[in-house]
Amino acid sequence: xxxxxxxxxxxxxxxxxxxxxxxxxxxxxxxxxxxxxxxxxxxxxxxxxxxxxxxxxxxxxxxxxxxxxxxxxxxxxxxxxxxxxxxxxxxxxxxxxxxxxxxxxxxxxxxxxxxxxxxxxxxxxxxxxxxxxxxxxxxxxxxxxxxxxxxxxxxxxxxxxxxxxxxxxxxxxxxxxxxxxxxxxxxxxxxxxxxxxxxxxxxxxxxxxxxxxxxxxxxxxxxxxxxxxxxxxxxxxxxxxxxxxxxxxxxxxxxxxxxxxxxxxxxxxxxxxxxxxxxxxxxxxxxxxxxxxxxxxxxxxxxxxxxxxxxxxxxxxxxxxxxxxxxxxxxxxxxxxxxxxxxxxxxxxxxxxx
Amino acid sequence: xxxxxxxxxxxxxxxxxxxxxxxxxxxxxxxxxxxxxxxxxxxxxxxxxxxxxxxxxxxxxxxxxxxxxxxxxxxxxxxxxxxxxxxxxxxxxx
Numbered sequence: 001x002x003x004x005x006x007x008x009x010x011x012x013x014x015x016x017x018x019x020x021x022x023x024x025x026x027x028x029x030x031x032x033x034x035x036x037x038x039x040x041x042x043x044x045x046x047x048x049x050x051x052x053x054x055x056x057x058x059x060x061x062x063x064x065x066x067x068x069x070x071x072x073x074x075x076x077x078x079x080x081x082x083x084x085x086x087x088x089x090x091x092x093x094x095x096x097x098x099x100x101x102x103x104x105x106x107x108x109x110x111x112x113x114x115x116x117x118x119x120x121x122x123x124x125x126x127x128x129x130x131x132x133x134x135x136x137x138x139x140x141x142x143x144x145x146x147x148x149x150x151x152x153x154x155x156x157x158x159x160x161x162x163x164x165x166x167x168x169x170x171x172x173x174x175x176x177x178x179x180x181x182x183x184x185x186x187x188x189x190x191x192x193x194x195x196x197x198x199x200x201x202x203x204x205x206x207x208x209x210x211x212x213x214x215x216x217x218x219x220x221x222x223x224x225x226x227x228x229x230x231x232x233x234x235x236x237x238x239x240x241x242x243x244x245x246x247x248x249x250x251x252x253x254x255x256x257x258x259x260x261x262x263x264x265x266x267x268x269x270x271x272x273x274x275x276x277x278x279x280x281x282x283x284x285x286x287x288x289x290x291x292x293x294x295x296x297x298x299x300x301x302x303x304x305x306x307x308x309x310x311x312x313x314x315x316x317x318x319x320x321x322x323x324x325x326x327x328x329x330x331x332x333x334x335x336x337x338x339x340x341x342x343x344x345x346x347x348x349x350x351x352x353x354x
Numbered sequence: 355x356x357x358x359x360x361x362x363x364x365x366x367x368x369x370x371x372x373x374x375x376x377x378x379x380x381x382x383x384x385x386x387x388x389x390x391x392x393x394x395x396x397x398x399x400x401x402x403x404x405x406x407x408x409x410x411x412x413x414x415x416x417x418x419x420x421x422x423x424x425x426x427x428x429x430x431x432x433x434x435x436x437x438x439x440x441x442x443x444x445x446x447x448x
Contacts, residue, residue, distance in 0.1 A: 057413045057443040058365070058402035076397040078406060087405035 002310060003068060004318060004351045005049065006326055007035030010344035012051055014069045020316050020330045023339050029069055032056075036305070039094040039103070040352035041118065047354040050103065050119040052091030060088050062105065064120055068354065073120070080105055080113050080122045093305070094119065095149035097156070106146035110137050110163045112175065125175040133166070133180065133197050140164035140200050140219070147304055148201065153208035160204065160214070160229055167199035168216070168229055184232035186221050203304040204229075205247040210254035215284065217247040217304075220265060224284045235284025240271045246307035250332070251315050255283040258309070258317060258333060260302040273299050277307075277319065279333050293336035294327060305348035312353070320346025355379055355435035357388060361399070362442055368399035379433065385416060386429035388439060403441065413446035 004015040004023065011028030012035045030053045037052035046066045054060040062079040063072045080088050086109050093106035103119035106112060111129050113122035128134075137144055145163060152158035157174040160181070167182040180197035187199045200219035207213065216223040216232060221242050223232040236242035241261040250256035259278045262268045270276055275298035277290045300323040310316040317333045320326045324343035327336045359375045369375060369392075377391050386408070393400035403414055408429070410416065416423040417440040423431045433439070 055402075056446045057411065059405060059411055061401075074398070078401050081406040083406075085407075087407050087409060 001354055002312075002316070002351055003040060003047070003354045004326075004328075004349065005038040005040060005051075006320055006340065006343065006346055007038050007051070007305075007348035007350075008320075008324070008344040008346050009034050011035060012038065012053075012069075013340070013343060014049075015339070016068075020310070020312065020328065021337070023328075025340065026069065029072070030063065034090070034347070036347050037091045037094040037105070038348055038350045039096050039119070040350055040354065041096055041100050041103075042352045042354050043100045044118070047352070048100075048118060050094045052094055052105070054090045060090050062091055062094070062119065062122070064118075075121055077121075079115075079120060080107060082109075082111070083124060086111075089143060090145065092145045092147040093149045095151055097151040098153060099156070102151075102156070104149045104151060104159070106149045106161060106163075108143045108145035110134070110144050110146045110166060112146055112149065112159075112161055114175070127171065127176045128161070128169065128178050131169070131178050136198070137163065137166035138198070148204045150204060150206055150214075153211050158228075160206075162201040162204045162216070164202065164219070165198055165200040167197045167201055168204065169197075170229055181229040182232070183230065184234075185216065185218055185223055188220055202245045203247050205249045205257060207249040207254035213254065213283065215247045215249065215257050217244050217259065219243070222247070222259065222284070235280070238280075238285075238287040239278055240276075240289075243268070244302075245304035246302055246319070248307045248309055248317070251309050251311045252313060253281075256281050256332070257284065258307060259287070260307060260319065262301055268301050269299050270301075273297050275321075275327075277317070277333055277336075290329075290333040290336070292334060293329075293338075295338075298323075303345075303347050305350075306346050308349050308351055310351045310353070316351065318349050318351055320349050322346065355381060355383070355433070357383075357433050357435075357437040357439060359388070359392065360438065360440040364443065365399055365402055365441070368402060369396045383433050384427075384429065385418060385423050385431045385433060385439065388433060389429070413444045415442045415444045416440075417442065 011031040013027030015023040033053035103115040112125040148162035150160040222236040275294040307319040326340035
């Protein structure tokens with residue numbers, strides 16, 4: 001059975017399906033909370049759902065469920081808390097690692113937290129928090145946040161994060177020290193358009209079988225790195241626009257990626273209002289529009305974590321919109337069906353077989 | 355001295371499902387003192403009310419004998435015997 005988790009600005013919806021065509025929905029879970037981060041850990045004896053919620057009244061937290069959303073658990077004391085002169089605003093990312101007990105959380109304000117109990121409680125990764133660049137990281141419109149956390153699929157000491165704004169940072173020693181890693185990524189909104197850091201990265205994707213290759217959607221600019229983020233080069237040729245939020249890798253084919261272009265920073269709609277996922281089958285050298293089953297008159301957008309793939313073969317691709325619709329493909333993006341509508345703004349989707 | 359705390363519906367499950375909680379406090383106690391005492395008893399309630407720096411959450415109001423604490427001295431507002439502190443979510447969200 002596939003479990004699809006849909007995080008929205010007003011709660012979480014869960015959907016299950018045996019054939020990925022007919023879905024049964026439940027929700028809202030955690031109504032009236034913003035759900036920006038979801039992870040489904042399906043390697044445990046009982047699959048664990050991890051969800052970051054933010055109540056405008058009662059603040060942010062992380063809750064877990066080991067019974068597919070029937071009941072939820074939360075520690076009495078805050079699972080994620082800053083030790084000193086900051087307070088948690090939002091959990092933007094919950095990232096699983098090869099070890100199911102180790103989970104990372106990316107937060108607003110920009111910080112990284114690490115859990116060693118399967119995502120129930122976390123401690124601050126101080127090496128990044130104390131980085132001398134931190135005082136010069138700025139807030140994008142969504143707030144200053146680490147929204148992308150990419151644990152290395154092989155080496156537990158290596159980790160890549162990305163933030164808005166600030167850019168990409170890497171550690172090779174388990175988080176003790178970090179280096180900015182933005183060579184080649186343009187920050188058109190700064191006096192120096194190619195600074196060491198300060199880029200507004202929207203998302204970074206990677207295929208676990210090719211960990212040296214990263215794909216990046218910037219605040220204008222789509223890039224690829226073939227050296228684990230040391231240097232980047234544009235792969236935006238062939239896209240109708242280089243603005244957007246998500247970039248997602250295919251589960252089995254390292255050269256296949258998905259992107260959802262928007263016209264521009266000042267025009268955050270798909271070109272001509274035509275809903276279209278773009279797919280590259282050659283690591284960004286060329287792109288094709290996937291529109292079979294997707295609507296026109298789509299004057300909305302797809303947020304950075306609102307696109308994902310499943311692990312089936314052929315792969316499923318899913319995305320949600322700010323207008324509360326969720327579309328799914330069971331043929332790697334060749335054709336699409338709307339599987340949900342009239343939800344609140346979708347901000348993240350995650351799927352796993354459970 | 356004893357003060358009475360009124361817990362709003364959405365938070366009662368974090369306070370043993372009680373609508374009213376009595377708390378014994380030292381003389382000269384403040385709203386902050388009260389929240390510290392509540393935190394010891396109900397840590398999950400506390401973090402719905404305050405962040406990790408003990409800041410009052412922006413959209414939670416604390417009425418001290420009918421006056422919102424931010425129009426008094428905030429968390430430093432002095433409490434007196436039999437004070438009633440009513441906790442209410444403010445009109446927020448959407």
